[in-house]
Amino acid sequence: MSKVTQISHPLILHKLALIRDKNTGSKDFRELVGEVAMLMAYEVTRDMQLKTVEIDTPICKTKCKMLAGKKVAIVPILRAGLGMVDGMLKLIPAAKVGHIGMYRDEETLQPVEYFCKLPQDIHERDIIVTDPMLATGGSAVDAINALKKRGAKYIRLMCLIGSPEGVRAVQEAHPDVDIYLAQVDEKLNEKGYIVPGLGDAGDRLFGTK
Numbered sequence: 001m002s003k004v005t006q007i008s009h010p011l012i013l014h015k016l017a018l019i020r021d022k023n024t025g026s027k028d029f030r031e032l033v034g035e036v037a038m039l040m041a042y043e044v045t046r047d048m049q050l051k052t053v054e055i056d057t058p059i060c061k062t063k064c065k066m067l068a069g070k071k072v073a074i075v076p077i078l079r080a081g082l083g084m085v086d087g088m089l090k091l092i093p094a095a096k097v098g099h100i101g102m103y104r105d106e107e108t109l110q111p112v113e114y115f116c117k118l119p120q121d122i123h124e125r126d127i128i129v130t131d132p133m134l135a136t137g138g139s140a141v142d143a144i145n146a147l148k149k150r151g152a153k154y155i156r157l158m159c160l161i162g163s164p165e166g167v168r169a170v171q172e173a174h175p176d177v178d179i180y181l182a183q184v185d186e187k188l189n190e191k192g193y194i195v196p197g198l199g200d201a202g203d204r205l206f207g208t209k
């Protein structure tokens, strides 16, 4: 069964409170989502493999640790997942970025895939799928299906807010995918929105309705 990690650092919780506030406008919302993603990336990458290298300091030779492991791909679920990419690239600047376009039909709540562009070597990369919201879990489950169909093997999912239903759905469909969240909220409402949540993440990031 996949591991679920809540990253409840005080800075993340403080920024999340501001993100949830309906009076926070698009500019601040975007900045805060980027900052939380960057803070979360620190924890999501904690188990990256290291190798020992020899470095010449101005004083002498010494053995140091550097990243050894597989290369990383960040894969946002469009649109809202895009808001997390720049913050993560600040910490992992060499990562490649793939894109999966997915929208949730407002009547049926079923996800619809409309775009997929991934690095060619996706099968050998450590993949971090980003989306601020994990509601019914349908979008994340289908996005991960789309990645696996194209050869992806090492996948983790990173969201700001999840619902208990969404977490369960991903765990059941993809027991190999670890999930990282800032908070798991109480429930979904009748329209499939997370309660208390933050509303529609994509609309708030991009100022559309």
Ligand SMILES: O=P(O)(O)OC[C@H]1O[C@H](OP(=O)(O)OP(=O)(O)O)[C@H](O)[C@@H]1O
Residues within 6 Å of the ligand: 077, 078, 079, 080, 081, 102, 103, 104, 105, 109, 111, 131, 132, 133, 134, 135, 136, 137, 138, 139, 140, 166, 192, 200, 201, 202, 203
């Ligand atoms: O877990 P689910 O029930 O599938 O819901 C979550 C999805 O809904 C939102 O996207 P939305 O469909 O609003 O698209 P957008 O990012 O383009 O706004 C959100 O960003 C997730 O992708």
Ligand SMILES: O=c1cc[nH]c(=O)[nH]1
Residues within 6 Å of the ligand: 080, 133, 135, 192, 193, 194, 195, 197, 198, 199, 200, 201, 202
């Ligand atoms: O609460 C929710 C649920 C789905 N998508 C969002 O942006 N917010």
Ligand SMILES: [Mg+2]
Residues within 6 Å of the ligand: 080, 200, 201, 202, 203
């Ligand atoms: Mg949306």
